[in-house]
Amino acid sequence: MTTPDTTEAEDGLFTKPIKQIKLIFWGPGASGKTTTLRHLSKSLHPLLCSNRIEISTSEDHTLLSDYLAFHIPLHTSTIIFHIVATTGQRRLLATREQIANGADGVLFVADSQPHLAEENRRSYEELCAYLEATNRSTPVVIMANKQDLPDCLDPSMVRRHLNAPPEIPVFGASALHGTAVQQVFQRFVRDVLVQFVAL
Numbered sequence: 001m002t003t004p005d006t007t008e009a010e011d012g013l014f015t016k017p018i019k020q021i022k023l024i025f026w027g028p029g030a031s032g033k034t035t036t037l038r039h040l041s042k043s044l045h046p047l048l049c050s051n052r053i054e055i056s057t058s059e060d061h062t063l064l065s066d067y068l069a070f071h072i073p074l075h076t077s078t079i080i081f082h083i084v085a086t087t088g089q090r091r092l093l094a095t096r097e098q099i100a101n102g103a104d105g106v107l108f109v110a111d112s113q114p115h116l117a118e119e120n121r122r123s124y125e126e127l128c129a130y131l132e133a134t135n136r137s138t139p140v141v142i143m144a145n146k147q148d149l150p151d152c153l154d155p156s157m158v159r160r161h162l163n164a165p166p167e168i169p170v171f172g173a174s175a176l177h178g179t180a181v182q183q184v185f186q187r188f189v190r191d192v193l194v195q196f197v198a199l
């Protein structure tokens with residue numbers, strides 16, 4: 001007697017209700033959004049994760065956005081997460097806003113190098129203005145990236161520079177080395193799910 005192969009449908013991916021959640025990475029150019037997404041796509045289980053899509057210029061700048069999806073099979077439903085890393089290029093605010101439309105949560109990726117504090121602030125203020133205009137309560141988590149670099153600002157300094165309120169968590173990480181990225185992402189997903197369930 002042969003055991004039939006287990007298909008995704010039998011696993012319930014297509015038979016249970018599907019809930020979709022959109023997560024956005026926002027931050028100034030070269031803060032590490034694409035690197036964070038690359039690290040996550042390597043660390044998530046391949047069966048739960050889509051192929052990563054990157055659309056960049058020849059200089060490796062994100063032209064439009066990067067994209068990754070993964071799903072979590074639950075008992076009664078399947079949750080599909082779409083992660084979109086926006087372009088950080090200053091002149092592309094309209095593109096950024098369009099891509100972020102309908103976001104259920106935002107991970108703000110800050111560059112912790114002191115000379116980029118002003119760039120971070122400009123990008124963060126742009127995000128706050130955008131979120132305010134959407135009239136939705138969207139969870140935000142801040143990742144103070146590049147903590148591996150010498151003389152970088154620690155997470156509390158990054159918070160102060162951004163003038164972020166106490167209810168927004170700020171965590172240090174290094175996307176390049178993968179340090180603390182998963183922990184930050186787990187907290188981010190948790191905050192988004194809490195908000196999602198409350199709606």
Ligand SMILES: Nc1nc2c(ncn2[C@@H]2O[C@H](COP(=O)(O)OP(=O)(O)O)[C@@H](O)[C@H]2O)c(=O)[nH]1
Binds near residue numbers: 148175
């Ligand atoms: N030292 C260090 N470099 C990083 C880190 N994360 C990203 N980078 C580098 O910063 C540059 C820009 O990263 P990228 O992910 O393309 O930034 P994006 O524009 O926000 O998508 C690349 O050269 C990365 O290797 C980090 O945690 N530490």
Ligand SMILES: [Mg+2]
Binds near residue numbers: 062087
């Ligand atoms: Mg990028």
